[in-house]
Amino acid sequence: MKLERLRISNFQCFGPEPTEIELEKVTALIGPNGAGKTAALQALSRMFAFDPALRKIQKSDFHRPVGQEPVGESLSFWVEADFIVNELNNDDPEGEHAVAAHFQHMRLNAPEELPMVRYRLDAELNIVGEIEASLHYVSNIKPDGTFDKFSVSKLDRNNIQLHYLPARRDPSDHIAYGVNTVIGRILRAVEWKAQQSDVEALACDAAECLGENTTVSSFNELLEKYWGRLHKGAFFKDPKMSFGSSDIESFLKHLSILFSPGHDEEFVEYSRLSDGQKSLLYIALVLASHRFGQSALAGGEEGFDVDKMRPAVFTILAVEEPENSLAPYYLGRIIDALEKLGRDDSSQSLIATHAPSVLKRIEPEQVRYFRLGPNRTTYVKEIVMPGKEDEAHKFVRQAVMAYPEVYFARVVVLGEGDSELLVLPKLFEAKGMPVDHSGIVVAPLGGRHVNHFWRLLFALGIPFVTLLDLDVARYGGGWGRLKYAYNELKKYRPSDDLFETLDDKYIEAWNSQKHLVRNYFEINTHDKVVNDFEEANIYYSSPLDLDFSMLCCFSAEYGAKSARLPNKATIRSVLGKGYFKAAQYRVEERKFFESYHKLFKVNSKPATHITALTNIESGKLCDTMPSFLSRLIDKVKNLLEEAPE
Numbered sequence: 001m002k003l004e005r006l007r008i009s010n011f012q013c014f015g016p017e018p019t020e021i022e023l024e025k026v027t028a029l030i031g032p033n034g035a036g037k038t039a040a041l042q043a044l045s046r047m048f049a050f051d052p053a054l055r056k057i058q059k060s061d062f063h064r065p066v067g068q069e070p071v072g073e074s075l076s077f078w079v080e081a082d083f084i085v086n087e088l089n090n091d092d093p094e095g096e097h098a099v100a101a102h103f104q105h106m107r108l109n110a111p112e113e114l115p116m117v118r119y120r121l122d123a124e125l126n127i128v129g130e131i132e133a134s135l136h137y138v139s140n141i142k143p144d145g146t147f148d149k150f151s152v153s154k155l156d157r158n159n160i161q162l163h164y165l166p167a168r169r170d171p172s173d174h175i176a177y178g179v180n181t182v183i184g185r186i187l188r189a190v191e192w193k194a195q196q197s198d199v200e201a202l203a204c205d206a207a208e209c210l211g212e213n214t215t216v217s218s219f220n221e222l223l224e225k226y227w228g229r230l231h232k233g234a235f236f237k238d239p240k241m242s243f244g245s246s247d248i249e250s251f252l253k254h255l256s257i258l259f260s261p262g263h264d265e266e267f268v269e270y271s272r273l274s275d276g277q278k279s280l281l282y283i284a285l286v287l288a289s290h291r292f293g294q295s296a297l298a299g300g301e302e303g304f305d306v307d308k309m310r311p312a313v314f315t316i317l318a319v320e321e322p323e324n325s326l327a328p329y330y331l332g333r334i335i336d337a338l339e340k341l342g343r344d345d346s347s348q349s350l351i352a353t354h355a356p357s358v359l360k361r362i363e364p365e366q367v368r369y370f371r372l373g374p375n376r377t378t379y380v381k382e383i384v385m386p387g388k389e390d391e392a393h394k395f396v397r398q399a400v401m402a403y404p405e406v407y408f409a410r411v412v413v414l415g416e417g418d419s420e421l422l423v424l425p426k427l428f429e430a431k432g433m434p435v436d437h438s439g440i441v442v443a444p445l446g447g448r449h450v451n452h453f454w455r456l457l458f459a460l461g462i463p464f465v466t467l468l469d470l471d472v473a474r475y476g477g478g479w480g481r482l483k484y485a486y487n488e489l490k491k492y493r494p495s496d497d498l499f500e501t502l503d504d505k506y507i508e509a510w511n512s513q514k515h516l517v518r519n520y521f522e523i524n525t526h527d528k529v530v531n532d533f534e535e536a537n538i539y540y541s542s543p544l545d546l547d548f549s550m551l552c553c554f555s556a557e558y559g560a561k562s563a564r565l566p567n568k569a570t571i572r573s574v575l576g577k578g579y580f581k582a583a584q585y586r587v588e589e590r591k592f593f594e595s596y597h598k599l600f601k602v603n604s605k606p607a608t609h610i611t612a613l614t615n616i617e618s619g620k621l622c623d624t625m626p627s628f629l630s631r632l633i634d635k636v637k638n639l640l641e642e643a644p645e
Contacts, residue, residue, distance in 0.1 A: 001314045003348050004084045004116070010063040010077035012039035015377030021368055022382065025342035028362045029352040030407050031370030032439075032645070036378030037352040040370070041164060041318050043079045044350075047121050047135060048162040048316065051177060057133050062125045066376045076124040080138070083117045083160075083314070087345050105137035105150060120149065161312035163286040165279060167321035167352075175270060175278045175285075179257055182289045187255065189309035192248045203246035210243050257281070276325040280334075283319065287337060290315045294346055315347045323355035335361045359404035364397055369407060369460050372644045384459040385452075392449040400456070403443045410439030410643045411636050412457055412464040417444045419546045420467060422609045424629075430621040431633050438640060451488035458492060463639040465537040465632055469545040470517070473585065475578035478517035480510030482529070485538050493536075511580040518543060518584050530628075539632045543585060544574075547600045549626040550609070551592055558612045560595035573597045 006021045008014040013036045021040060029037040045054040046061070062075035085106060106115040123133040135157060136149035165174070192199075210216060220240055227239050262268035270281060293311025295301050322334055335358060338349035351358065359367065364383040373379050383400070386392040406412050413424060424442045425435045435442060445453050450466065457464045468485060471477025486507055508515045520529045533540065541549055551558050566574070571582050574593045582590065599608045613621075 001083050001345060001348075002086055003316065004082045006040065006044060007080040007082075008040065008043050008077075009079075010075070011043050011079060012036070012061055012063060013372070013376070013378045014039060014043075014077075015063060015065070015375065017377075019378060019380055021380050023348070023350070023368075024366045026338050026349050026351070026362075026366055028359060028367045029350060029370060030354070030359065030367055032372075032408060032410070033354075035370035035372055036380075037370050038167070038320065039378065040380075041166075041320060041350065041352060044081065044162055044316070044318070045164050046123075046133075047079060047081060047119060048157070048160045050161045050163050050181070054162075054164060057123050057131050059125060059129070059131070061123070063377075074124060074126045076122070078123070079121045081119045083119075084114045085117065086114055105139045107139055119152065155310070158310060159312060160314045160316070162316040162318060163282075164318045165282055165320060165322075167324055175282050178282050178285050179270065180255065182285050183257075184252060184255060185309055186289065186292060187252050188249075189305045191303045191305060194303075196248060199248055199251070200246040207243045207246075211241070216241055274325075276327070276330065279322065279325055280330065283317070283334065283337065286315070286317050287341065290317075290341070290347055294344070313346060315341075316350065317341060317347070318350040318352075320352040321354060322351070323353060323358065328355075328357050331355060331358050332361060354408060356404040356408075359407065360401055362401075364400050367407070371461050373461075374644075376644070379461070381460050384456050386449075392452050395449055396452045396456070399445050399453075403441075403445060405441045406443050406445075406457070406462070407460075408439075409441035409462060410645065411441075411639045412462055413440065413442045413632070413636065414450065414453055414464060414466040415442055415444050416467065416469055416541075416545070419605055419609060420444060422606055423546060423550060423613070424467075426613050427621060427625055427629055428633055428636075430618045430625070431630075433633065433637060433640075439643075439645070440636060440640070450485070451491050454488070455492040463643055465539060465635055465639070467539045467541060467546070467632060470540040470542045471545065472518060472543040473575050473579045473582050474544075475576050475580070476510050478510050478584075479508045479512060479515075481540070482517070482533070483507045483510070485533065489536060489538070513581075516581070516584055534631060534635070537635065539628055539635075541626075542628055543589065544596075546629075547605065547609075548589075548592070548596055549629070550612070551596055551599065552589060553624050553626055554612060554616055554620075555592065555595075557615045558595070558599060558608065560592055560599070563591065564594075565590055566593040570594050570597060573601060 002025060003023050005023060007018050008021070009018045010016050013034070029040060031037055042054075042061070046057055047055075049055045062077055064075070106117050108115050118138040120136050120138050121133065122136070123131060125131050135152045137152055138147050138149050140148040142148075211220075223239050223241070228237065231237065257270045258267040259270065259273075260267050270278070273281060290312075292301070293309070293315075296304055296306050296309065296311055297313070317338065319334065319338070322331060326334070335351070338351060341347045341349050351362075353359070364385055367383045369381045369383065370378055371381070386396055400406070413420070415421060415424060421442055421444050428435050428438070428440060433440070450468070454464070454466070466485075468481060469477075471481055508517070530540070530542075543549075551560050565587065570593050571579065571590075574597055575582060
């Protein structure tokens with residue numbers, strides 16, 4: 001089986017418009033705080049949680065629009081879960097697909113599709129504060145939107161079990177319930193007949209041994225004496241201290257898990273584990289019980305009553321924010337365990353996280369992005385990737401997995417490379433906007449295949465700006481860079497206002513003799529091309545790149561020498577062999593070519609920037625930074641004011 005999709009309406013932060021969440025065998029739920037990840041897991045818990053307490057519907061589960069007072073009116077929500085029975089694809093008729101026999105309400109949408117089972121949870125909060133809820137199968141959807149439904153029995157409901165490890169929990173209580181219930185259910189289904197007589201004999205021997213203790217026997221005599229003075233009946237006249245019952249059920253009530261070796265003793269009880277270790281233990285318990293249950297269903301366990309245990313035919317493990325209590329290297333082990341669980345037809349897993357280290361191990365197609373819309377209700381998006389046949393597919397996949405921080409940003413700044421990654425955070429901080437405090441992520445993804453990152457962030461609803469190199473006089477630079485961005489922008493945003501003022505004829509060839517790009521790419525020039533692109537949130541490091549702009553503005557701090565004009569060899573080292581008209585650079589700019597070559601071509605770019613930035617005071621950095629960077633930061637500030645937190 002597979003939980004194919006979840007639909008939620010009016011549950012917690014989900015609004016009246018149904019929100020559909022397509023799920024994979026392993027799905028990562030990500031997004032900012034308060035975006036609805038926990039709400040989605042709790043909606044699923046209300047239907048199938050193994051812990052009955054998590055199935056209980058709360059008044060806070062009912063959605064109220066922002067600003068609406070809790071007046072006396074009824075509220076309702078519904079949650080639907082669609083399962084496909086993919087075991088029917090198996091060739092072995094005796095295989096795991098036999099679990100389909102547990103479901104009597106499958107339906108077929110189309111001949112080529114797999115059978116599906118839909119569960120629907122409806123709940124209503126009436127005007128007197130009472131909650132009524134029901135879980136049904138949906139067996140037939142009619143053209144007018146109505147449907148036939150049948151109640152789900154308690155036994156059928158337990159065929160699907162969700163084990164939920166929430167972010168906020170009391171680890172001791174959570175694990176204690178898991179130990180007593182998960183293991184207890186297995187042990188109570190074991191056939192103990194062969195061991196019953198041995199256990200009773202051993203228990204009697206132990207009781208007799210303890211009763212021979214002089215203190216115990218003395219106390220028994222005193223108890224019998226004083227009881228006899230108070231009670232004169234023929235029955236219950238001989239009291240005696242007991243050390244427990246001799247039946248196996250009594251022993252099972254004292255079930256626990258011990259670990260060995262301990263630091264200072266041979267055995268250590270699980271209650272002494274750390275919070276993180278208790279989380280690992282709970283996951284291990286779920287994995288072990290699931291595997292045992294599947295083995296029992298397949299007839300692989302002897303001396304065991306399957307009907308008494310009633311193992312779940314489908315198990316869902318949901319883990320929320322494991323990074324809260326576990327070291328990073330444990331997260332890799334958890335992801336590996338969830339991946340292996342997801343490979344089974346009888347199980348599936350969900351993980352909600354804020355940890356980039358987790359997402360580096362998750363494929364983009366497995367990610368579901370949660371975010372609040374303008375009306376403070378949750379919407380959920382999938383990650384938009386280029387087609388697998390596209391050469392950009394591999395590049396974008398690797399880049400997104402390398403910089404998963406973009407998923408958690410309020411605003412993303414796409415830069416060309418390492419220089420932007422080092423310099424921009426310092427400039428934001430100088431203008432009173434530390435990137436860590438503001439939810440700004442600088443990602444060096446803006447050069448190659450930039451349109452795919454635009455499409456990705458646009459689809460997710462994450463505001464972004466892009467900083468590209470203008471590369472004046474370099475081969476393909478200048479107008480060529482503008483043309484590239486213009487064409488790529490049209491691919492994903494064809495209705496952008498930018499295209500009302502720019503067209504293919506307007507943007508010249510990169511080596512146009514008639515219209516030099518710098519005559520059109522300066523503030524206050526007659527055409528103001530720069531304004532058109534910046535209105536579309538595309539900024540250019542002008543005239544060359546970020547390194548050159550910072551060098552010109554802070555030449556002393558970078559140790560630059562502006563002594564002489566460069567020779568042809570130096571010009572080629574900076575602009576490349578195919579350069580066009582180096583005179584587009586002003587005389588004072590060309591005098592920095594030699595220092596640029598030494599600092600950023602020969603030496604390490606990161607080392608050069610780090611050394612220089614440590615010597616620049618914040619005030620000077622704010623006042624003297626390149627003008628295009630100051631405008632970019634102001635744009636990001638405006639976007640932050642509009643973005644929900």
